[in-house]
Amino acid sequence: MSEQPLKVILTRKLPDEVEQRLSDLFEVTSYNDDKPMPQPALAEAVQSCDVLACTLGDRIDEDLLSLAGPRLKLIANFGAGVDHIDVQAAEARGITVTNTPSVLAEDAADMAMALIMAVPRRLVEGVEALRDGRFTGWSPTWMLGHRVRGKKLGIIGLGRVGQAVARRARAFGLSVHYHNRNRINTHIENELEATYWDSLDQMLSRVDIVSVNCPQTPATYHLLSRRRLELLHKDAYIVNISRGDIIDEEALADMIADKRLAGAGLDVFSKEPAVNAQLMKAPNVVLLPHMASATVESRIDMGDRMLINIKMFADGHKPPDRIIPEML
Numbered sequence: 001m002s003e004q005p006l007k008v009i010l011t012r013k014l015p016d017e018v019e020q021r022l023s024d025l026f027e028v029t030s031y032n033d034d035k036p037m038p039q040p041a042l043a044e045a046v047q048s049c050d051v052l053a054c055t056l057g058d059r060i061d062e063d064l065l066s067l068a069g070p071r072l073k074l075i076a077n078f079g080a081g082v083d084h085i086d087v088q089a090a091e092a093r094g095i096t097v098t099n100t101p102s103v104l105a106e107d108a109a110d111m112a113m114a115l116i117m118a119v120p121r122r123l124v125e126g127v128e129a130l131r132d133g134r135f136t137g138w139s140p141t142w143m144l145g146h147r148v149r150g151k152k153l154g155i156i157g158l159g160r161v162g163q164a165v166a167r168r169a170r171a172f173g174l175s176v177h178y179h180n181r182n183r184i185n186t187h188i189e190n191e192l193e194a195t196y197w198d199s200l201d202q203m204l205s206r207v208d209i210v211s212v213n214c215p216q217t218p219a220t221y222h223l224l225s226r227r228r229l230e231l232l233h234k235d236a237y238i239v240n241i242s243r244g245d246i247i248d249e250e251a252l253a254d255m256i257a258d259k260r261l262a263g264a265g266l267d268v269f270s271k272e273p274a275v276n277a278q279l280m281k282a283p284n285v286v287l288l289p290h291m292a293s294a295t296v297e298s299r300i301d302m303g304d305r306m307l308i309n310i311k312m313f314a315d316g317h318k319p320p321d322r323i324i325p326e327m328l
């Protein structure tokens with residue numbers, strides 16, 4: 001590596017302390033807007049920088065990468081999911097891609113657990129009823145939800161976030177079932193008392209609550225297809241804090257409207273920031289604006305993690321959070 005500090009282009013406003021630490025080490029140009037960088041600005045950025053520090057919402061596809069200048073060697077994503085980056089195309093051009101896993105897992109799992117509690121217990125409906133002046137006093141038959149304790153939770157993707165969800169779920173008295181590309185090691189399975197289902201279909205037909213915690217990849221696009229959603233029993237709930245396109249959102253909305261599913265808690269959507277109109281109207285659905293990792297602590301840790309990746313790269317080492325396309 002040359003003695004010159006690396007030229008890092010930051011595609012979006014990050015917390016001040018993160019930007020400050022980056023600027024202390026590198027020559028940083030910030031887009032400085034809290035919106036995804038528009039495609040023409042991204043095209044200019046990839047032509048001139050050594051490192052593109054990007055976020056979810058920036059579209060880093062093959063077309064964009066075909067414009068990359070010879071200096072671009074690292075795309076350091078601020079965030080765990082890299083479904084907005086064509087990692088294969090980057091690798092083919094010798095560009096390394098990194099993300100910021102683990103640091104946000106606990107906060108994301110808190111949000112999944114909050115939704116697992118909020119939907120069956122009708123938390124948001126209760127708040128709205130009270131705010132609308134519909135609370136006329138305690139009633140033996142009003143606002144009845146469903147007990148969470150004793151239910152079967154089916155986790156799709158028992159990685160860092162999925163395991164953190166499982167630990168919380170155990171404490172709330174749920175039994176843990178999971179489907180994963182590969183069975184996880186026995187020691188973790190035993191600790192979580194988790195039952196592995198090689199067949200997602202079989203797991204879906206037996207669980208009461210589904211938590212989606214796998215990354216979005218071509219293999220997980222519409223993993224919860226209409227056919228698979230129909231395997232769930234009609235009192236089942238779905239929680240998704242991962243990516244909207246893992247579920248066939250239209251099918252989910254139809255099934256909730258037709259009362260063929262009991263409800264859903266969704267932090268992510270297929271066409272963010274747009275939200276399916278049918279889901280917006282459904283009372284038994286809790287919708288959040290993609291905020292599962294939105295804590296000050298996670299954002300700073302994500303920034304530090306991104307910085308470590310860039311620094312390791314700048315020092316001529318392999319960054320710790322390299323994405324290996326074959327592992328996606």
Ligand code: DGY
Nearest residue numbers: 056078079080081293
């Ligand atoms: C991620 O990290 O991919 C989240 O969705 C945003 O923090």
